[in-house]
Amino acid sequence: MPAPESLAAALARQPDPVLVELLALRPDLAVPPPADSGVLATRAGLRASVSRAADELDAFVLTVLEALVLAGADAEAVDPADVAELLGHDVGPARTEQGLDALRRRALLWGPDEHVAGVRVVPAAREVLPRTLGRVGRPSPQLLGADVEALVAGLDETRTGLLATLAQGSPLGRTRDAAPGTPADRPVQQLLAAGLLLPVDHQTVELPSQVSAVIRGRNPLGSVDTAEPAPAVQPRQQDEVDSAAAGEALELLRHAVDLLTALGEHPAPVLKSGGIGVREVRRLAKAAQLDEARTSLVLELLVGAGLVTSDEAVDPSWTPTTAVDAWLPGEPALRWFELARAWLELPRLPGLVGRRDERDKPLAALSDELRRPSAPRDRRRVLMVLGDRPLRGGRAAALEPADVEAVLAWRVPRWGGRGRADLVGWMLAEATALGILGRGALSRPGRALLEAPATATGAMAAALPEPVDHVLVQADLTVVAPGPLQPELEREIALVADVESAGAATVYRVSPGSVRRALDAGRSAAELHALFAGRSRTPVPQSLTYLLDDVARRHGRLRAGTAAAFLRCDDEALLTEVLSSPVAAELGLRRLAPTVAVSPAPLAELLVALRGAGFSPAGEDSAGDVVDLRPGGARVALRRARRTPAGPSAASAEQREAVVRGLRAGDRAASTTTAARLVSDGTRASGVATMGVLQQAARARRSVWIGYVDAQGVASQRVVDPVSVGGGVLEAFDSAAGEMRRFALHRITSVALTED
Structure with a gap:
């Protein structure tokens, strides 16, 4: 039988493409680049790295790994036929080999070949797997040498059913009948007494391995799921999916604008522990007419997209950033893309808001407790369950959350744990709210966001309904927008009316306050009449005409300017009324002429105080035209936070190939016989000696072995052919990399001539 081979030797024999694929499957092995195959093998066997690799295994491959460890492959080479026998006759040798190959490509297993008679797995595999390997319990000492098959056959249906239930899944079961003092005639107590x-x-029992072997028969590990479950797909018309997704996207944008406006008017204080308080969330929810869960989600998106951030004040607050002014005028599809991309890359779980922490305190929105670096990877994992089901005949595949969870339970059984159902539910609900999903299926914009982000904006633009250029004015002072309005028309209607309900058709309501808002912004009564007359497909009702004229008649009769501010009015009696009111003393108003008064208060303060006293002044500029003096909302500069990745980021193919070339150079250096090695101690003498050896090798055209520490502090060893030495640099040909390279002389730690 061939002598056992180490994982390092097995990796050293692999062709470069195999190692490049290994670094793609296990990116943590390439950080920092391993010096040689020995270092790579050591990393591949570390418990943390093996656990991370096991997290990505599907249920079948994970069962194969359990069978290998159960067979003792972590200690010695085992025959693959023994592993296949453990997996059961229903699996078959071909499917078993596929599982072994999946482990082999991840360097969790090596062999068999001419160097290893059987297969071996890294010893750390036993540490990262559950105690009950392959759902097989401990052997029962009481059953050693007993005819277990006859004992099981002699049981009644109730007791056999209990054992069969445990044999179908985990060998551990919970029952109150396991407690001492339970009557001896209970089935569980009788099975315990018999050693079965x-x-x-006091509340847990375990099925012995001898009993499970009898019940399972030809399948020692029980039923093995060799294929991913195929849940019942609910077909949806793709156009209907996209339409529903577009509606959700428009609703999201409206809510985002409402929250930005509310935060611009009154920024929300940052809690001392971080995040935003419950009272502030309720205030914002009321201002935007949302529920608190929706408000928390949109706040997380706004912060993730850089539209809201915490300022640097002594008492910090959540405030819109200057990026808002560029985002607001953008096309709806572009604004959606910014929010959708922010969600997909958000290293946080908004669904945790309101849950209790270990101190039984509710988790606040925007708090650090919501941070989960793996969230972006998990979102893609959930969405790809739907994305893997391609479009057919103009139909998209919709799945229930429970079906998505079932698929993920097979694809990544170690992911999520008991919270898997919550994670899947949160992420699907959030994706629906963003228009990535529609009617339970992946929309075209959502698929583009996952597969080709550069095309996602165009996909959403195609899904959104065409903007309409008209409204329908009703006699009850409501204005119906039969679809998304053109941006300019939407701004004008939103200025003169308030949103009453939103959906496929948005309903606005015109009120004295909304008309006054438009007049304050500089619109005249004639302009408002022209707006409704020109854009309404229905006749403008008299009630709206009267309302506009009535508010306009009373609006602006008082004219305010700067003196710091002045107040003028053609109606002397009205000005006298103002000067006689208590607010005049507060503002320091004094009459300069029968129709003019001045105040030391700023113009904005003068207007607010007069309006609070029941008057309706209008601000004007130096030309006498009405100006819009409404505050534009607070803004702060955006400070981009540095994101912490969930784990080592996947290197590109070129980077992985470079790592393998460096590894090959290290292997060559380690296997090369050298003469006496000169170690540099940093002194001038050792530096001169190092240069002497390198110059000698260059003249004699001999290869040298060097130890080298790069700028990142990574040590390596390699064999190179010196070409020139000077100016503090060694220029040499690295045959492993196939190129000329430059090495800083002060970073060469040791050098030796190779022996021919």
Whole structure:
């Protein structure tokens, strides 16, 4: 039988493409670049790295790994036929080999070949797998040498059913009948007494391996899921999916604008522990007419997109950034893309808001407790369950959350744990709210966001309904927009009316306050009449005409300017009324002429105080035209936060190939016989000696072995052919990399001539 081979030797024999694929499957092995195959093998066997690799295994491959460890492959080479026998006759040798190959490509297993008679797995595999490997419990000492098959056959249906239930899944089961003092005639107590069950604690029992082997028969590990479950797909018309997604996207944009406006008027204080308080969330929810969960989600998106941030004040607050002014005028599809991309890359879980922490305190929106670096990877994992089901005949595949969870339970059984259902539910609900999903299926914009982000904006633009250029004015002072309005028309209607309900058709309501808002912004009564007359497909009702004229008649009769501010009015009696009111003393108003008064208060303060006293002044500029003095909302400069990746980022193919070339150079250096090695101690003498050896090798055209520490502090060893030495640099040909390279002389730690 061939002598056992180490994982390092097995990796050293692999062709370069195999190692490049290994670094793609396990990116943590390439950080920092391993010096040689020995270092690569050591990393591949570390418990943390093996656990991370096991997290990506599907249920079948994970079961194969459990069978290998159960067979003892972590200690010695085992025959693959023994592994196939453990997996059961229903699996078959071909499917078993596929599982072994998946482990082999991840360097969790090596062999068999001419160097190893059987297969071996890294010893750390036993540490990262559950105690009950392959759902097989401990052997029962009481059953050693007993005819277990006859004992099981002699049981009644109730007791056989208990054992069969445990044999179908985990060998551990919870029952109150396991407690001491339970009547001896209970089935569980009788099975414990016969050794057919083993006690674990007062509420837990374990199925012995001898019993599970009898019940499972030809499948020692029980039923093995060799294929991903195929849940019932609900077909949806793709156009209907896209339409529903576009509606959600428009609703999201409206809510985002409402929250930005509310935060611009009154920024929300940052809690001392971070995040935003419950009271502030409620205030914002009321201002935007949203529920608190929706408000928290949109706040997380706005912060993730850089539209809201915490300022640097002594008492910091959540405030819109200057990026808002560029985002607001953008096309709806572009604004959606910014929010959708922010969600997809958000290293946080908004669904945790309101949950209790270990101190039984609710988790606040925007707080650090919501941070989960793996969230972006997990979102893609959930969405790709739907994305893997291609479009057929103009139909998209919709799945229930429970079906998505079932697929993920097979694809990545170690992911999520008991919280898997919550994670799947949150992410699907959030994706629906963003228009990535529609009617339970992946929309075209959502698929583009996952597969080709550069095309996502165009996909959403195609899904959104065409903007309309008209409204329908009703006699009850409501204005119906039968679809998304053109941006300019939407701004004008939003200025003169308030949103009453939104959906496929948005309903606005005109009120005295909304008309006054438009007049304050500089619109005249004639302009408002022209707006409704020119853009309404229905006749303008008299009630709206009267309302506009009535508010306009009373609006602006008082004219304010700067003196610091002045107040003028053609109606002397009205000005006298103002000067006689208590607010005049507060503002320091004094009459300069029968129709003019001045105040030391700023113009904005003068207007607010007069309006609070029941008057309706209008601001004007130096030409006498009405000006819009409404505050534009607070803004702060955006400070981009540095994101912490969930793990080592996947290197590109070129980077992985470069790592493999460096690894090959290290292997060559380690296997090369050298003469006496000169170690540099940093002194001038050792530096001169190092240069002497290198110059000698260049003249004699001999290869040298060098130890080198690069700028990142990564040590390596390699064999190179010196070409020139000077100016503090060694220029040499690195045959492993196939190129000329430059090495700083002060970073060469040791050098030796290779022996021919």
